Amino acid sequence: MALDLSKLPVRQGESDKATVKAIQQALVANGLNVPLDGNFDALMTSAVKTFQAQHTDSAGGPLTVDGVVGRLTWFAMSSPAPVARQNASLLAASALAMAASKIGVRETGPNRGPDVDVFLTTAGLNPKGGGAAGFPWCQAFVYWAFNEAARQLGIPNPTPKTAGVLAHWNAAKTIPSATRFTPKQLLADLSQASAGSLVVYDFGGGLGHIAFIEQCNDDGRLSTVEGNTNTDGSRNGIGVFRLTRRKISISEHGLKGVIAYA
DSSP states (O other): OOOOGGGOSBOTTOOOHHHHHHHHHHHHHTTOOOOSSSOOOHHHHHHHHHHHHHBBOTTSOBOOOSSOBOHHHHHHHHSSSOOBOOOOOHHHHHHHHHHHTTTTOBOSBTTBSHHHHHHHHHTTOOGGGGTTTOOOOHHHHHHHHHHHHHHHHTSOOOSOSOSOHHHHHHHHTTOTTEEEEOHHHHHHOGGGSOTTOEEEEEEETTEEEEEEEEEEOTTSBEEEEEEEEOTTOOSSOSEEEEEOOOBOOTTSTTEEEEEEEO
């Protein structure tokens, strides 16, 4: 599978069919079902995102889930034995990529802002209805990301349309494509905290927080992408951040579990 490295990065719309076909052959060799037609279309972008969510780079670090084949993704894809990360469904990988695309978004007022208002509206809330304090929006952010991913893939969004974290956790019990894992179950098999799954916290009194898992390390430390937080991991912060402060542990404050969508 020869590929001219000067062509990298390669993304949707690439016109060099030989380059795209080499990437498609590498994806097929890694168990992903894509046509060998030399077309880098939306299906190819989703397949690349799935690979990125499931594998690490040569140093064991997370690949950026953006659907773009750069040097790190290509060498992981074309190595004799690419390192598996965790299983991630196509929808979960795409939703994670959607969430990651919003890293850097900040509020312009308490729980308000152009992007925040879109998250809340998509989840069924009127952003103006929250009064001066506004509505917490971490779950609305999750719903928006899954909704956008499902729309682009042309499939139904399986996640419940709610801005309530604990409402999502409770509803997931009856959703066929969702599986809930308790902290005890996760510690028995950390691979269940897969890329694109959701870590859920319950702080009592109806207060919760939810975040996308980008990677779960062997010691249970998480890389997350989350909305309505800040650098100290607040559940009612100022924007969308990538954090590395959370972990899978029985003693982790408020940890309810993980929801994984197949």
